Amino acid sequence: MGLLVEGQWQDKWYDTESSGGRFRRESSKFRNWVTASGEPGPNGDSGFKAESGRYHLYVALACPWANRTLIFRSIKSLADVIDVSIVHPHMLENGWSFDTWGPAKGDQLFGSQYLHEVYTRADAQYTGRVTVPVLWDKQRETIVSNESADIIRMFNGEFNAITGNTDDYYPPALRTEIDEINDLVYHNVNNGVYKAGFATTQEAYEQAFEALFTTLDQLESRLGAHEYLVGNQITEADWRLFTTLVRFDAVYVGHFKCNLKRIADYPALSRYLEQLYFVPGVAETVHLEHIKQHYYYSHKNINPTQVVPKGPRLPFEVWK
Numbered sequence: 001m002g003l004l005v006e007g008q009w010q011d012k013w014y015d016t017e018s019s020g021g022r023f024r025r026e027s028s029k030f031r032n033w034v035t036a037s038g039e040p041g042p043n044g045d046s047g048f049k050a051e052s053g054r055y056h057l058y059v060a061l062a063c064p065w066a067n068r069t070l071i072f073r074s075i076k077s078l079a080d081v082i083d084v085s086i087v088h089p090h091m092l093e094n095g096w097s098f099d100t101w102g103p104a105k106g107d108q109l110f111g112s113q114y115l116h117e118v119y120t121r122a123d124a125q126y127t128g129r130v131t132v133p134v135l136w137d138k139q140r141e142t143i144v145s146n147e148s149a150d151i152i153r154m155f156n157g158e159f160n161a162i163t164g165n166t167d168d169y170y171p172p173a174l175r176t177e178i179d180e181i182n183d184l185v186y187h188n189v190n191n192g193v194y195k196a197g198f199a200t201t202q203e204a205y206e207q208a209f210e211a212l213f214t215t216l217d218q219l220e221s222r223l224g225a226h227e228y229l230v231g232n233q234i235t236e237a238d239w240r241l242f243t244t245l246v247r248f249d250a251v252y253v254g255h256f257k258c259n260l261k262r263i264a265d266y267p268a269l270s271r272y273l274e275q276l277y278f279v280p281g282v283a284e285t286v287h288l289e290h291i292k293q294h295y296y297y298s299h300k301n302i303n304p305t306q307v308v309p310k311g312p313r314l315p316f317e318v319w320k
């Protein structure tokens, strides 16, 4: 675990000392957009036109943020348009590596040893954390974006003319409500589990814990009355919640001490999780072995023995 400082790798855990034991997520640095026409998106440079075969996605199967992008790649028929490299689940002294293990088959573009090499290829002086997902442009030889929230919007709308898939998970009529629920879910659930797990003071942990379970209770009542979070259709808001829910009982309950309840104890959230999991193309993006290996083995300050639990048996997964 570490970061790049002016292009040099440094092995460092998150700094929580300056924030009263609270984990603060760094904002993403590459924020360009692929657009259908190549014109600029909401921010960043122009010139990233949607084209088949031009872009490459770097992901960790373990990572909930990267999982979003894999889901959109799948449900938006982009598998033949955007190819993928999967990192090894263990993120250790050198950060994400391209060691091979199961579906992790190395860096398909450059044969790099570590993901930080991909970042310095884009910017030799890069300073910041080296995170997945990364959307790489083979033509301009740079990173388009390392922000999953933006990447899923690009996948949702910008490649439609190439794929013919016009399903819309961010329809104009529902955007305000989607943005509102995304905000709540991001702070208290998606990032909330990390705030609880990475907290280094009791107070910071309890604050995150309270906010997390208050929000899960709210979502439980909402999903008791409605099939999906917004409108009568699956939207981006559902996929953003899904990637945290699918990891929750396997990892966050134990490893991150989010243990007031399991998702299995919430009937509506359980029904919803299972329903989303079985949407065609989605289960293939969820790899519980990579997920458990990553969290329990990589965070040595939380789990010094690096022993990875065998369970639990999850209802939505066919036990292997």
Ligand SMILES: N[C@@H](CCC(=O)N[C@@H](CS)C(=O)NCC(=O)O)C(=O)O
Pocket: 001, 002, 003, 027, 028, 060, 062, 063, 064, 065, 066, 129, 130, 131, 132, 133, 146, 147, 148, 149
């Ligand atoms: N804002 C980013 C966050 C991505 C992120 O934090 N990914 C984690 C893996 S789950 C990572 O690569 N962390 C490495 C680090 O922080 O050094 C996004 O949503 O794309």
